[in-house]
Amino acid sequence: MRGVLTVFDGHNDTLTREDADAFATGREGGHVDLPRARRGGLGGGIFAAFTPTPGDPGIDGEPAPPVGQDTAAGLVSRTLGRLLKLEREGHVAIARGPGDLDAARAAGKLAAVAHIEGAEAIDPGLLALDVLQAAGLRSLGPVWSRPNTFAHGVPFAYPSSPDTGPGLTAAGTRLVRRCAELGIAIDLSHLNERGFWDVAKLELAPLIASHSGAHAICPASRNLTDAQLDAIGASGGLVGVVYAVVFVRPDGAEDPDTPLEAIAAHVRHVADRIGVEHVALGSDFDGATIPRQLGDAAGLPRLLEAIRAAGFGEDEMELIAWGNWRRVLEAAWGT
Ligand code: ZN
Numbered sequence: 001m002r003g004v005l006t007v008f009d010g011h012n013d014t015l016t017r018e019d020a021d022a023f024a025t026g027r028e029g030g031h032v033d034l035p036r037a038r039r040g041g042l043g044g045g046i047f048a049a050f051t052p053t054p055g056d057p058g059i060d061g062e063p064a065p066p067v068g069q070d071t072a073a074g075l076v077s078r079t080l081g082r083l084l085k086l087e088r089e090g091h092v093a094i095a096r097g098p099g100d101l102d103a104a105r106a107a108g109k110l111a112a113v114a115h116i117e118g119a120e121a122i123d124p125g126l127l128a129l130d131v132l133q134a135a136g137l138r139s140l141g142p143v144w145s146r147p148n149t150f151a152h153g154v155p156f157a158y159p160s161s162p163d164t165g166p167g168l169t170a171a172g173t174r175l176v177r178r179c180a181e182l183g184i185a186i187d188l189s190h191l192n193e194r195g196f197w198d199v200a201k202l203e204l205a206p207l208i209a210s211h212s213g214a215h216a217i218c219p220a221s222r223n224l225t226d227a228q229l230d231a232i233g234a235s236g237g238l239v240g241v242v243y244a245v246v247f248v249r250p251d252g253a254e255d256p257d258t259p260l261e262a263i264a265a266h267v268r269h270v271a272d273r274i275g276v277e278h279v280a281l282g283s284d285f286d287g288a289t290i291p292r293q294l295g296d297a298a299g300l301p302r303l304l305e306a307i308r309a310a311g312f313g314e315d316e317m318e319l320i321a322w323g324n325w326r327r328v329l330e331a332a333w334g335t
Contacts, residue, residue, distance in 0.1 A: 006043035010240025010282030011211035031285035040300035044111030049079035072120035098330035118144035158252035167194030185332035206237035211282035233274025240282020260306035
């Protein structure tokens with residue numbers, strides 16, 4: 001008989017949503033809350049804080065302000081504050097080290113890794129980075145899909161190479177080095193290709209793309225070429241395969257009627273290319289259109305069944321669902 005798989009998920013935007021205060025009791029829509037996490041076997045994940053681009057809908061539905069550092073720092077504080085409140089109230093366990101992941105799993109509590117998606121909240125002198133690390137930050141994407149002080153995010157384009165412009169700035173290199181010293185994982189998912197190689201050549205930590213797909217299947221700018229996958233494998237890192245239909249479907253269409261087999265095909269491709277120990281899950285729950293057949297976090301067992309059907313054994317499924325994230329986060333945190 002098959003055991004029940006617990007999933008660690010590489011990326012969600014849930015706490016940036018306007019109804020995030022209902023996380024513990026259950027939200028009306030969206031993809032993740034505590035009751036649905038329990039039903040679907042979602043045992044842990046990386047929870048993003050995010051600064052919206054001006055003109056886009058902002059956190060709490062307010063119009064997004066300019067992306068100045070002070071504004072971004074305020075928005076990030078509110079999102080991380082929500083996570084700290086959930087911890088204080090006993091609903092989640094913030095994972096600050098690998099032992100916290102194990103303890104939360106053993107206790108049946110949701111393990112949350114604090115992440116910022118785009119480092120606009122951090123000053124070029126990196127003083128705010130120390131504050132955020134002290135508050136529990138353990139994962140950071142230097143950019144979202146736009147340029148900032150540190151790097152150049154990859155714009156959304158299909159079909160397109162991820163090689164869209166310059167890579168890390170000098171401040172970006174300092175940021176990545178300081179994150180390694182502080183035990184903060186670097187997430188490459190929104191970097192363009194040159195930025196990816198700039199981080200890779202520093203050889204500081206296993207390379208992580210928390211919510212991406214395979215460019216060989218879906219040639220979107222956000223996806224990873226086989227050469228990038230090879231570098232991730234060689235570094236001991238991983239790809240969290242994204243569920244966003246626009247990065248999954250070969251035609252790049254935003255069509256929720258996308259079969260779960262389409263996600264499983266990316267898992268299969270990464271495993272075949274660089275080994276099953278380098279592929280995991282990275283939903284983009286509450287940040288993207290995902291297959292209707294999955295629905296939300298409660299539907300995870302259906303996705304796992306589709307991945308299993310792509311030819312993975314139970315030991316491999318455990319690695320994909322939890323073990324690979326556990327190993328790579330420990331290595332990236334340097335603990
Ligand atoms: Zn993202």
